[in-house]
Every structure is written in structure tokens, then in C-alpha cells.
Amino acid sequence: MGTPVLVLFTQDLRLHDHPALTAALEESETVVPLFVLEPGLLRRAARNRRAYLTEALADLRSGLRDLGGDLVLRRGDTATEVRALARETGARAVHLGGGVSRFAARREAALRATDLEVRVHPGPTIVPPGAITPAKGDHYKVFTPYWRAWEAEERRKIRTAPARVRPSEGVDPGPLPDLDAEPGGIGALSPERTRGGPTRARERLRRWIDRGLADYPDRHDDLPGAATSHLSADLRFGCLSPLEVEAAARDLPGGPEYVRQLAWRDFHHQVTAAFPEIATRDYRPRDREWRHDPEALEAWKEGRTGVPIVDAGIRQLLAEGFMHNRTRMITAAFLTRTLRVHWREGAAHFDAHLTDGDVADEYGNWQWVAGTGNDTRPNRAFNPLRQARRFDPEGEYVRRHLPELAGLPGRRAHTPWEEAEGEGTAGYPRPIADPGR
Incomplete structure (x- = not known):
């Protein structure tokens, strides 16, 4: 043997x-x-x-x-x-x-x-970090040239699952853990979290390919439609091979746009391989002046900033251990650009709750939004009200996650402070900062 x-x-x-x-x-x-x-x-x-x-x-x-x-x-x-x-x-x-x-x-x-x-x-990537590099330097710092090189890179062969595995005799396999029952861990267990394992992951992939992928180009930012794959946790734990996901999607309607997002994932991994301090240090120091504001930070963490699209994103995070990528950007921008609270504070909160929390993707995206990462426009404007009206035009996403605003129709749910006191606004705070900034 x-x-x-x-x-x-x-x-x-x-x-x-x-x-x-x-x-x-x-x-x-x-x-x-x-x-x-x-x-x-x-x-x-x-x-x-x-x-x-x-x-x-x-x-x-x-x-x-x-x-x-x-x-x-x-x-x-x-x-x-x-x-x-x-x-x-x-x-x-x-x-x-x-x-x-x-x-x-x-x-x-x-x-x-x-x-x-x-x-x-x-x-955990499609193209291994270091397999493609620019003419000068050990990694790509900007996505677009990386994307062109990534697209052209030859893929390895997809491996089939084994038909048989012969174990070594006499080895005690050890008990399965029950980490829910053990002390430790951070954050709270989300009642609507994604359940784990390769069997469930492959079923989610099949469902996404059959029912969601074709609409992805038009609906990936549709907040109330939740029209994304929800495969991020499965990819983070490797219950799905990203190469298999790419191969399954690439040649189908909607596939090229979706595959581009897989390339973004690889991009952040090659950045992190070259800059492993991405969770603790600015990738591109900007000498920003950050504010120490524990009360504002706590309001943001609890989803009570008074800005519905921000609070709805945080409430989704707490309930599901997941947040739509568009509201990840909106909530991160509000904390770092409007409240001027350091990106590390927000990233730590995400890390305490996200099922898909991955060092490369999570911290790479936080730094991108905060202007200290790989964004070529570090001072990019990110108005939460404009974002809300564009991607949740009838306020469905906001009302879904903020039941205290359920009585406000349409876009009025995005600016409840402009309404008279009454149905649908009870107990909801006024904005802690100007959301138009």
C-alpha cells in the first residue's frame, strides 16, 4: 500500500x-x-x-x-x-x-x-498569488491591469472528486467539535446565518447557476432583490472551489460579469500575499485624521445612526452574518468618510459577525472604501442617500431590515426625519451626522 x-x-x-x-x-x-x-x-x-x-x-x-x-x-x-x-x-x-x-x-x-x-x-484562489505580476513589482496594485492579466492566464485542470480514500489503520479520528457549545468566539450567532458544508454549498451553486446568474448583470446591485450568489462563505471556507465556480459560470448568460467579481477576490488575495499587514496597517498611508468617537461607533455597530440605508445594512449583518456588497460599501463609507472613524474599528465589527470574514477580502475592501487601499480615487464621494435612492428606490430593503420604518411608503423610508412624527417613525433616531456629506 x-x-x-x-x-x-x-x-x-x-x-x-x-x-x-x-x-x-x-x-x-x-x-x-x-x-x-x-x-x-x-x-x-x-x-x-x-x-x-x-x-x-x-x-x-x-x-x-x-x-x-x-x-x-x-x-x-x-x-x-x-x-x-x-x-x-x-x-x-x-x-x-x-x-x-x-x-x-x-x-x-x-x-x-x-x-x-x-x-x-x-x-483558495483561481489564479495563485504571484502567478502573474506586473513588469515592475511583486504584485498588481490596480485592479484593471490585473484583470487583463488574470483573464489571459491559463487555468489549471479541475480535479475530480476521488472515488475511494484508503485510511491508515488504527488512527483515532477524534470527535467532531461542537463549537456552538464551547466557550470563546466573538460576536453573536446570527439567527438567519448561512449553514455550512460542501453539500449545501454545491446545492447553493446549482441554484445560483440555474436561477440567478442570468440576471446578475442587471440586478447585482438590487438591494431588495438580494440578487447575488450568496456563495461568499462557501468560498471562504473552501467548501466550493473558486475554479469550479468560474468554470460553471463563465460561458453562461451573466457569467462574464460574475466572473469579474471572482477576479476581484483573487486581486485582494495577491495584494494580501504581498502585504500581509493589510488587517492592521494602511496599504497606502494617507495621513488622514481619524476621530475617536465611541458613541458614534456604538450607534453604527447597533444600526441606529438615524440613516436608514446604513442601519439596514448593519441590521442585516447582525441578523444574517452576511451583508450585500453594496451596503458593505455604504456602511463602511459612512463610518470612515462621514464619521471619520478609523477603518480598523469598522473592520473589527464586520469580522466579529461575518460568516464569510476573510482577511484578504474583508480588509482589502475596507481599505478600498476608506481610501487607504487599492482604490485609484481615494477621495471618491459616497453619498448614502443617493446610493439608497438608486439601489433601493422604493425603500423595500430598508423596511425589510428596519421594521420601525415599515409604515413609511416608498422613498420616504430613506429620510424619516423629514416626516411628521407618527406611524412608522416611532423610536427611530435622527441622523447622528449629515448623511449628505
């Missing part, structure tokens, strides 16, 4: 198109899939992400058992647990997907410090 080989699952919790798993199965008949629960990461992870991870691991284990294998679960430092399992099984090599965060870099360095052969495969 040959020497066993380890496969370390990270942000690739699936069996379809899994380069590391495929390579391990080509190398040995005996493959030991492993996931390590890092206590430090779990303590500071959003409860929504902990819940998604719990479900994804259960689904992945079930899929591997259907193939004759199993998912080994361990807790502790990743390199330590990998080395211990290698000694237990006699494995001399470990395969894993690459990552771009500081944690992923430290993990890979620690693994390379062991006596194991470490083989890193394509990770």
Missing part, C-alpha cells in the same frame, strides 16, 4: 477539485486527511464562522467516510499535531493548499521546520 501521506485541510473543506488531496492519492494508496483546530484562532473567530466550520467538518467527514476514509481531527498547534500524526502513521510527507494570511505563512514555515516533506498546492 506504500507509505502513508498526510493531507492537511485548511481553507479547502471539500472533496471536489482538491489539488492537495488529488496529489496525495497519486502518491500513495494510503492517505490520512487531517484538520487541526487551533485554539488561538477559535478564540478570536466570529461565532458565525465557528458554527459554519462545525457543520463543514461534519459534512466533510461524512463525505470521506462514504469513500472509505475518514477525517482526523486534532486540537493544538498545527505543526505539532501534523508531526505527531506523521510519527503515528509513518508518513513522511504532508500536502496542503497555500494561503496568503500571516497565520498561513507562519503555519507553512513551522511545517517546513519539521522533518517532513511539505508540498503546497493551489489554495
Whole structure:
């Protein structure tokens, strides 16, 4: 049967198109899939992400058992647990997907410090970071030239799911975690959060391709229509392969416009690979003067700024662990450009609640909006009222997430302070800052 080989699952919790798993199965008949629960990461992870991870691991284990294998679960430092399992099984090599965060870099360095052969495969992007670079520099700083190079880059072959996985005999797989019941985590569990796992993810993808993709070019900013794929958490945990998603969508009506958004995701990952401090430092320092305003920040976090489109976005975040990308931009711009509160404060709140919270996408987008990131127009105007009237013209999105404004018809829901006191405005505050700024 040959020497066993380890496969370390990270942000690739699936069996379809899994380069590391495929390579391990080509190398040995005996493959030991492993996931390590890092206590430090779990303590500071959003409860929504902990819940998604719990479900994804259960689904992945079930899929591997259907193939004759199993998912080994361990807790502790990743390199330590990998080395211990290698000694237990006699494995001399470990395969894993690459990552771009500081944690992923430290993990890979620690693994390379062991006596194991470490083989890193394509990770959570379509085009790996570093595969395309500009003539000068190690990464693209502007999206449009990146997009042209990204489009032209040859794609790797999509890997089929294995037909069989032979496990190493005598290995205790370990219990599935119940992270909902364990202490730790940040934020609150959203009642309408996305449930995790590759089975649900593939069903969401099929539903999106069949029912939503064709309308994407015209409706992707339609706030009340919620006409986006809602696959962000599935891509963040690797329950879907982004390459498979691209291949499924590209040649269909609406596909090119949707694929461009996948390219934006890759763009932020290649930026983060080159600038891993993206969660803590300005990518492009602008010497902005930020305000320390705890009361305004708290009002923003709770969705009670008095600006309905901003508050509706935050309320969606709290209820679903998800927010439409358009309102992500609107809420971030209001905090950083109108209230002048530092982008790190807002990003931390998003990170505490988003199921899809990913270092590259989350912080890359926050810095883009704040004017410290990759936006070529750092002083771009972002008027929340104009945004609301354009993308929620009848106030449906606002009324859906702000029931206290349910009695206000049409666009009047966007400016309740202009209405007489009465039905639909009870208890809703006046704006804490001029929303027209």
C-alpha cells in the first residue's frame, strides 16, 4: 500500500477539485486527511464562522467516510499535531493548499521546520498569488491591469472528486467539535446565518447557476432583490472551489460579469500575499485624521445612526452574518468618510459577525472604501442617500431590515426625519451626522 501521506485541510473543506488531496492519492494508496483546530484562532473567530466550520467538518467527514476514509481531527498547534500524526502513521510527507494570511505563512514555515516533506498546492484562489505580476513589482496594485492579466492566464485542470480514500489503520479520528457549545468566539450567532458544508454549498451553486446568474448583470446591485450568489462563505471556507465556480459560470448568460467579481477576490488575495499587514496597517498611508468617537461607533455597530440605508445594512449583518456588497460599501463609507472613524474599528465589527470574514477580502475592501487601499480615487464621494435612492428606490430593503420604518411608503423610508412624527417613525433616531456629506 506504500507509505502513508498526510493531507492537511485548511481553507479547502471539500472533496471536489482538491489539488492537495488529488496529489496525495497519486502518491500513495494510503492517505490520512487531517484538520487541526487551533485554539488561538477559535478564540478570536466570529461565532458565525465557528458554527459554519462545525457543520463543514461534519459534512466533510461524512463525505470521506462514504469513500472509505475518514477525517482526523486534532486540537493544538498545527505543526505539532501534523508531526505527531506523521510519527503515528509513518508518513513522511504532508500536502496542503497555500494561503496568503500571516497565520498561513507562519503555519507553512513551522511545517517546513519539521522533518517532513511539505508540498503546497493551489489554495483558495483561481489564479495563485504571484502567478502573474506586473513588469515592475511583486504584485498588481490596480485592479484593471490585473484583470487583463488574470483573464489571459491559463487555468489549471479541475480535479475530480476521488472515488475511494484508503485510511491508515488504527488512527483515532477524534470527535467532531461542537463549537456552538464551547466557550470563546466573538460576536453573536446570527439567527438567519448561512449553514455550512460542501453539500449545501454545491446545492447553493446549482441554484445560483440555474436561477440567478442570468440576471446578475442587471440586478447585482438590487438591494431588495438580494440578487447575488450568496456563495461568499462557501468560498471562504473552501467548501466550493473558486475554479469550479468560474468554470460553471463563465460561458453562461451573466457569467462574464460574475466572473469579474471572482477576479476581484483573487486581486485582494495577491495584494494580501504581498502585504500581509493589510488587517492592521494602511496599504497606502494617507495621513488622514481619524476621530475617536465611541458613541458614534456604538450607534453604527447597533444600526441606529438615524440613516436608514446604513442601519439596514448593519441590521442585516447582525441578523444574517452576511451583508450585500453594496451596503458593505455604504456602511463602511459612512463610518470612515462621514464619521471619520478609523477603518480598523469598522473592520473589527464586520469580522466579529461575518460568516464569510476573510482577511484578504474583508480588509482589502475596507481599505478600498476608506481610501487607504487599492482604490485609484481615494477621495471618491459616497453619498448614502443617493446610493439608497438608486439601489433601493422604493425603500423595500430598508423596511425589510428596519421594521420601525415599515409604515413609511416608498422613498420616504430613506429620510424619516423629514416626516411628521407618527406611524412608522416611532423610536427611530435622527441622523447622528449629515448623511449628505
